[in-house]
Amino acid sequence: MRALTEDETKQLFDKLAKYIGPNTKHLVDRKDHEWVFRLHKNRIWYMRKELAKLASCVAKRNLMGIGILIAKVTHNEHMRIQVTALEQIAQYAMFKIWVKPNQEQSFLYGNHITRAGLGRITENTPQYQGVAVFNMADIPIGFGVAAQGTLQCRKCEMNTTVLFHEADVGEYLRDEARMT
Template sequence: MRELTESETRVLFEKLSKYIGRNITDLIDRPDEPFCFRLQKDRVYYVSEKLAKLASNVSRDNLLSLGVCMGKFTKSGKFNLHITALDILAQYALWLKPSGEMSYLYGNHVLKAHIQKMSEDCPQHQGVIICSANDQPMGFAVSARAAVECKTLEPTAIVGYHQADLGEYLRGEETLA
């Protein structure tokens, strides 16, 4: 497990900023204790600095994971968020009505009729976290329209493009190793 290089950090922060904007600093400079990002076998982990120092005593071959897996770097150098990062990023979310939750978990896009609440300043093509009506994070999406446009849309218009959801584990169960 090692610290991220400057270019890896830049790519990670660019991806996170698509979902949580300037709130990235809140992830690192937490009031309870400082946290950091560490890399292990192309996967980025979000872990407290105290735990990261303790883990430095374990050899890289014997360490499988540490903290919360935020995602992984592809061979081309891009960063893909994993569904395990959802709980951390969920405080910046779009909430669905109970009627739209199952549709989203089956892999469908988010329709205007399914939205319970949405932040007023959400621009078009912004990454969003999808939450249920009772604040359970369910997945990631990309906003299809700006929040200002959504007020005048018809109920069947797509507001968010599906990216990943908790239902993927069930739908792809036979392909999991």
């Protein structure tokens, strides 16, 4: 487990800024404890600094994971934000989309959201902006990219895609089913 390099940190914050914008500073500057990002086995973890110090005593091959999994580094050195980062994204997201109950299950199966399933959208959401996805009970269920801006959503047809799916809480179940 090691600290992120400057390039890795920049790349991670650029990815996170797609969803939470300038609120990325809140991930590092927290009042409760000092939090850090660490790289372990091509995964970026977010944890309290005290926990990182304790984990340094564990052998690398014995350490499975620690803290909150934020991103995975691919073999091409790209970062992919994981669904386990949903709590942080939902908490600090600048733009949000709420999904109607009839399309919630479809989204949890990995499908895009159409205009017919759109409950609400944050005002002034730009096109291709990263957004947090909530159900109508304000429970975060995933995140994605807005295929249409707020104004375009009001004018488009009901079968037009308004959100491109990126990750959802149903991934755990789909991955488990694939593994067995």
